[in-house]
Amino acid sequence: MSKTVQLADAAADFVAEVEHASAANLAACLQCAKCTSGCPVAARGDVKPHVLVRLVQLGQRDAVLGCRTIWECTSCQTCATRCPQGVSIAAMNDALRQMSRAAGKVVAGTRVPLFNDIFLRTVRRLGRMYEVGLMTSFKLRTRDFFSDTDKVPTMLKKGKLSILPPRVAGKGERKQLFDRARRAGGAK
Amino acid sequence: MSYVFYPGCSLEGTARDFHLSTMAVAKALGLELPELPGWICCGSTAAHQSDPLLALALPAKNLAAANGETVAVCCAACYSRLKAANHEIARDAKVRRQVSDIIGADYDGRTPVRHLLEILARDIGPEKIAEHVKRPLAGLRAVCYYGCLLSRPPEVTNFDDAENPTLMDTLVAACGAEAVDWPHKTECCGASYSITDVGIVQSLTHEILAMAKAAGADCIVTACPLCQLNLDMRQKEIEAKFGESYGLPVFYFTQVLGLALGLEPKALGLSSLVVDPMALVSRI
Ligand code: SF4
Ligand code: SF4
Numbered sequence: 001m002s003k004t005v006q007l008a009d010a011a012a013d014f015v016a017e018v019e020h021a022s023a024a025n026l027a028a029c030l031q032c033a034k035c036t037s038g039c040p041v042a043a044r045g046d047v048k049p050h051v052l053v054r055l056v057q058l059g060q061r062d063a064v065l066g067c068r069t070i071w072e073c074t075s076c077q078t079c080a081t082r083c084p085q086g087v088s089i090a091a092m093n094d095a096l097r098q099m100s101r102a103a104g105k106v107v108a109g110t111r112v113p114l115f116n117d118i119f120l121r122t123v124r125r126l127g128r129m130y131e132v133g134l135m136t137s138f139k140l141r142t143r144d145f146f147s148d149t150d151k152v153p154t155m156l157k158k159g160k161l162s163i164l165p166p167r168v169a170g171k172g173e174r175k176q177l178f179d180r181a182r183r184a185g186g187a188k
Numbered sequence: 189m190s191y192v193f194y195p196g197c198s199l200e201g202t203a204r205d206f207h208l209s210t211m212a213v214a215k216a217l218g219l220e221l222p223e224l225p226g227w228i229c230c231g232s233t234a235a236h237q238s239d240p241l242l243a244l245a246l247p248a249k250n251l252a253a254a255n256g257e258t259v260a261v262c263c264a265a266c267y268s269r270l271k272a273a274n275h276e277i278a279r280d281a282k283v284r285r286q287v288s289d290i291i292g293a294d295y296d297g298r299t300p301v302r303h304l305l306e307i308l309a310r311d312i313g314p315e316k317i318a319e320h321v322k323r324p325l326a327g328l329r330a331v332c333y334y335g336c337l338l339s340r341p342p343e344v345t346n347f348d349d350a351e352n353p354t355l356m357d358t359l360v361a362a363c364g365a366e367a368v369d370w371p372h373k374t375e376c377c378g379a380s381y382s383i384t385d386v387g388i389v390q391s392l393t394h395e396i397l398a399m400a401k402a403a404g405a406d407c408i409v410t411a412c413p414l415c416q417l418n419l420d421m422r423q424k425e426i427e428a429k430f431g432e433s434y435g436l437p438v439f440y441f442t443q444v445l446g447l448a449l450g451l452e453p454k455a456l457g458l459s460s461l462v463v464d465p466m467a468l469v470s471r472i
Contacts, residue, residue: 021240040375040376040378041388044388044391071385072385072388074336074378074379074380074381074388074392075233075236075237075336075379076336076340076376076379077336077337077340077341078336078340078374078376080340080341081340081342081350081351088341090341094236094237094240095240097237097238098238098239098240101238110384110385111384111385112237112381112384112385113238115234115383115384116234116237116238117234117238119232119234120231120234120235120238120239120242123228123235123246127228127229128197128200128228128229129197129198129201129229131201131202138383148383148386151421154421154462155202155421158459158460158461158462159204159205159457159459159460160202160203160204160417160460161201161202162200162201166197166200168226168227168228169226170226170228173292174228176292177245177246177249177290177291178242180245180289180290181239181241181245181290182239182242184241184286184289185239185240185242
């Protein structure tokens with residue numbers, strides 16, 4: 001005998017919100033777990049990818065937006081490539097990361113949002129990546145001065161670091177582009 | 189043959205040897221790669237994790253500037269972002285309008301994007317490449333490592349078979365080397381988490397190194413600056429952490445091709461590799 005589960009309105013809204021932001025085709029998931037079998041980080045995450053889809057379907061907003069898995073997903077696209085139902089967990093996770101930040105639910109301990117912010121600020125200002133500047137800001141903000149410090153002399157010796165920032169024209173235009181994107185997306 | 193070249197940030201920083209060897213190989217093959225003037229960053233992982241419209245606008249800004257000419261890319265991560273932007277913009281009129289408003293120009297998502305591997309192995313072809321080989325790399329056993337972003341998702345990149353790509357293998361074979369078959373061609377190295385969550389990168393990269401060794405390879409050939417950096421620069425710390433010894437040089441495919449074309453190690457930036465390849469190079 002089949003049973004129909006009726007979701008509360010808030011839960012149904014959450015499903016619609018994630019689907020709208022990601023076009024990930026979440027309703028089609030049949031819980032075969034093929035995604036999880038091929039996921040490089042499934043073994044370490046707090047929620048397996050196929051379980052995360054289920055939690056979204058069931059409208060478990062807090063559990064979903066507060067999980068560590070969305071910050072450990074490497075966006076490798078293996079799940080989306082192999083899913084027999086055309087579900088893209090990679091796309092879903094991009095939307096969940098943004099929703100998690102907007103809702104102030106980011107799990108403690110991840111440094112990914114901070115890194116992304118510094119990265120994008122660098123691009124907005126300079127037009128291109130500037131590793132020395134990025135790493136300096138990141139280390140100052142995380143107060144992590146010791147990891148990978150052995151890499152700096154290697155990178156300098158091997159010609160992998162530019163000391164000077166890149167110079168690309170069009171700074172004003174770039175700022176406009178970033179601002180318009182932000183406004184159009186209604187983000188932050 | 190001529191393409192507009194989009195180097196991307198890594199080729200001006202950690203992967204300068206990829207840039208150098210690309211230009212050297214292009215010159216030797218008569219391939220023209222004029223640089224896209226005023227190009228900017230594609231936004232990389234940071235943009236698509238943070239802001240969906242920015243993640244399309246940054247690639248679109250660059251692609252619109254190419255005025256419809258085919259864009260050539262070396263970095264697998266840039267390639268993936270440029271292709272994703274084209275995919276989203278070309279199939280959805282609303283997205284096209286939004287992105288065009290943001291970049292201040294109408295962009296239709298139809299500027300062709302080719303990875304250098306596609307240009308070499310498809311547009312030029314392995315037979316033609318083999319004709320240019322001056323120093324066959326006989327005895328070199330290489331595993332070709334494609335990583336995530338070239339072949340996935342296939343409906344976006346349309347690069348090669350998603351589970352078993354062979355474009356780089358045909359190129360390596362054209363150089364006279366043996367392209368050793370192995371199961372980790374498209375496994376993930378952890379890529380951009382190199383700075384934020386190095387534990388993920390160490391364990392994933394370790395599996396790739398271990399499999400390359402088990403397959404009997406004496407080097408790894410890559411097409412992505414992030415993969416190369418993780419496999420090469422982190423190899424020593426991974427050996428220490430897991431109590432293994434690999435000593436596997438990690439080349440860009442342009443460096444391997446350049447050697448076969450008879451170019452000097454210096455012209456290919458081989459001194460930038462952290463695991464010293466010179467013993468291997470002098471053996472072949
Ligand atoms: S592979 Fe697709 S259908 Fe199967 S569990 Fe994962 S998302 Fe659902
Ligand atoms: S994209 Fe994320 S969830 Fe999907 S397989 Fe890769 S790491 Fe796992």
